[in-house]
Amino acid sequence: MEIRLKNLTKEFPGDPKKNIPDTVAVDNLTVTIPDGELVGLLGPSGCGKSTTLYMIAGLKNPTSGEIWFGDQDVTNLTPEKRGIGLVFQNYALYPHMTVYKNVAFPLPNIRVEKPRFYRSGEPVLDENGNQVYSPRKLTKAEIDALVRSTAKLVQIEEYLDRKPSQLSGGQQQRVAIARALVKKPRVLLLDEPLSNLDARLRIQTREEIRRIQKETGITTVFVTHDQEEAMSICDKIVVMKLGVQQQIGAPQEVYNDPHNLFVATFLGTPPINVFKGRMETDGVYIGSDKVLENTRGYKPGPVYVGIRPEGFIFGGDRSEFGMRVENVTVMGRDILLNASNPACTKPLIKAELSSEIKMEVGDVRCGIRPDKIYVFDGETEERLYL
Amino acid sequence: MQSKNNWKAWLYLAPVLILLSVFTFYPLINTIGISFLKNYDYMTQTSDGFTFENYAIVLGLQPYRYMPIPDEVTGELVQTPMYITDVVKFAIPNTAIITFVTVPISILIALAMAICLNSITSLRKVFQTIFFLPYVTNGIAVGMVFSVIFAGNSGIFNAIFGIPEPNYWINVSADWGHGMFALCFYIIWKSLPYKVLIFLSGLQNIDNQYYDAAKMDSAPKMRVISKITIPLLSPQVLYITITSFIGAFKEYDSIVGLFGTAPQTSPSRPNNMLTIVYYVYNTIGDNRVHYGSAAAVLLFVVILVFTVVEMQVSKKRVHY
CATH class of the missing domain: 3.40.50.300 (P-loop containing nucleotide triphosphate hydrolases)
Structure with missing residues (x-):
């Protein structure tokens, strides 16, 4: 139904x-x-x-x-x-x-339909010739x-x-x-x-x-x-x-594909990392790091940038984003990273990565997977697609 | 620590213990004692020793006196034993009828009223107050009002129900049946408010979700009441049943309220509205306390047995 x-x-x-x-x-x-x-x-x-x-x-x-x-x-x-x-x-x-x-x-409250028959065994039909049913209780x-x-x-x-x-x-x-x-x-x-x-x-x-x-x-x-x-x-x-x-x-x-900041923050454990950023004519900035290109010509202004914990790339050739690793927790298959960045709306950034990567406490630069970063308008909190 | 502070506990308990001892335990034990004394004299506190006779006489198993009655054939005066006391003739049947008529009827009416009251939303508080008013009204005053309602040949009761005259309920030539009807009517009316109050508080404690669940299951109203409301109200029903049985067995003040100082519908029918407690009270005046004590102890045993039976039944039927 x-x-x-x-x-x-x-x-x-x-x-x-x-x-x-x-x-x-x-x-x-x-x-x-x-x-x-x-x-x-x-x-x-x-x-x-x-x-x-x-x-x-x-x-x-x-x-x-x-x-x-x-x-x-x-x-x-x-x-x-x-x-x-x-x-x-x-x-x-x-x-x-x-x-x-x-x-x-x-x-006992349910009534099921029971077909009605004359005593002779013929079915009871209404004026349109349809079988007549009467409700009965379940046995x-x-x-x-x-x-x-x-x-x-x-x-x-x-x-x-x-x-x-x-x-x-x-x-x-x-x-x-x-x-x-x-x-x-x-x-x-x-x-x-x-x-x-x-x-x-x-x-x-x-x-x-x-x-x-x-x-x-x-x-x-x-x-x-x-x-x-x-x-x-x-x-x-x-x-x-x-x-x-x-x-x-x-x-x-x-x-x-969250449509707004609320949906992005509500779904996912650990939750998405939200940063206060800026839309400039050439791209989206967190602090002095340019994390995305402004390909669609959005007007400059404040934005929120959300990055999923699994969206950070370490050990590659990309290094657009900087943060300070505060501690590293190895949990078998994964590493859980607690890091800080002054633009983050929460005290700690949470990042998940494969345990094959060696991580140490201290300043580090990393890349961001383009499908795990979302930009939201600073006022309406609606998604800005880039 | 525990034994050291024991005296403190006793000190705290002392006021209650003293009051209970003087007004409950001593009279209780004394009553049981007196009920086994032969020809006990209340004034001089003397008796002719231990006996079971008081019980036998109260229950009509032994003659309470011998009366010279002329023999039918010879006309000679023969000392005939008299067995049937007013206790056997009136007090026991009256008490039983009052109990087994008023308790079930008043519980059913109170339950229906409470369920109706609980299902209205507007003016509930007003109605609750109105229904509770009789409880705070003086019993004797209510009795007087009822004696007017059932009065003579022009009482309101006759007028309302269009009962053809002459029809006397509680006085002049009223018979036992009319008197008992008026009495039961009055007792039921008087006992409703308290029961309604208890049932209402019980009903308001039942989680609304059960009713929502039943609604989702399209249960008809009567099925919801019989399968959900009443079982969930069973602790209150048990409490009310036990207390009303005890109260009805001890019925006394309603008779005073309705019939005045003598427990009878008319002087030509003495004692026909007697109850056991009324009899017990009367024995104090006529220095027959040993009979009264025996009746009181019997009543106590009956109430005890009833309460135990009710508690046993409740183990299966009451859902806390």
Whole structure:
């Protein structure tokens, strides 16, 4: 099921008496989430990503804009009519029910279509000659089969008789996913699904989510503030900041081609190194080092220059950029370099390079890979392509 | 360190311990003691020694006195044993009826009211205050208001429900059934505010996410209430059930409030609104404290058994 958000806006009214201004949580968001893909809404806290998710779910009503599932406008549909599975941040498993009952909970509410027949065995037809269906509840056996097959999918079969409190965080997470999936929803929504798990479980669970999503082929939207999480499992990421969408694309695409400074700094570990630089008529300068040519005739002025940690070249013939190496950490395959340069917005520059290169503390000059350096306007922070 | 400061702990506890000893422990032990004394005299503090007779008499297992009644055939006066005391005839059945009628009904009504109150957003505080007002109103005053509502032949109750006259509830010629209906009505009304308050606070502690989750699963309202709200409210339901059972077993002031100084609907039906605690209270006045003590101890045992049973049931049904 393709999800399309058209100019979606959510405002939370403030209180003029207490001098609280209106808050725009989501501002004019237009996104298309393709059928069967796993899409991550990524951004720092308070950027409106959870609000967006809850608007898709129907638990929050948008102030304006439209939400489409395929060719159906669901903007004014109540959550129960949207056919959505939602996994809450802290799972919201019913504490008094066993895992089995938790997973089975949505099923008695479902009606499936049953063809109607006359007592003679002839099918009931309407005036257009179409078979008439009437809704019916699922039988106990059908419910049991669904619960067990879903439990198998998320690998919680051995815990079906336990209460949620007797499960670990990762197991609870899987129960929550099972409860969301058991009714075969059109869309699966996950709100910060990994935030309550420890580091090891997080990596394991995100692979699990990826596997379940691929196996079921269900369109999935998940919200996260962790860029690594989003980059590692998403088909597509939507980077948001203060309710405004910054960039949409495949993770690697967004990483390699950030449209603005925010996106560049938000993606990547260690984060991108940002320098205050100058655009001159002949090129881009950091301090007195000319790092790029001004090939497109941009007007002179202040700019930000971002260089990815893996973008520094040592030991080649290029030496356009100078910095002072403060310390060198050898981490097996890689070397992590902490260096300084007065133009850097942070105290230390982080650089990653292959351990084959010998590095020593002190002043050094290096080259910069042209695909790992980005220039942003000093005021708008928008990307200047060179 | 621990033993050195022990006396300090006892010092801090002393005020409570003294008060509890004087007003709770001593009376409790003394009551149990008196309940086993034969013909105990309250004034002179004398008795004819140890006996189980008080219990047997209160429960109607042993005659409380012999009455000369003319024999049907010979007409001779025969000393006939009298078994059925007012305790057996009125106090025990009345107490049982009050308990098993008012407690479940008031819990169900309070639960429904709390769920309704919790689901409205505007004016909730106002309604909460209105619903809580009866709790802070003096019980006797409320009783007087109710005795007006159910009064005579022109009471408001008859008028509101258009009940044809003559229909007396609590006085003149009112019978046991009418009196008991009015009494239960009054007790249920009076016990609602506290229950609603407890249930409301419990409801407000239930995480909204459970309701959101149920909404996502398109659960109908009644299913949400029965499968999510009530199980998650079970600690409050248990607390209310236990305290209301104890309270109902000890019902006394409602009878005073509604019927005045005598526990009866009319003078021609003496003691027909008697409860166990009312009986216990009456025995103090007529110097029959040993019977009262026996009744009090029996009531204590019944309440204890009930509470233990409720706690056992709750182990399976209550989800903390």
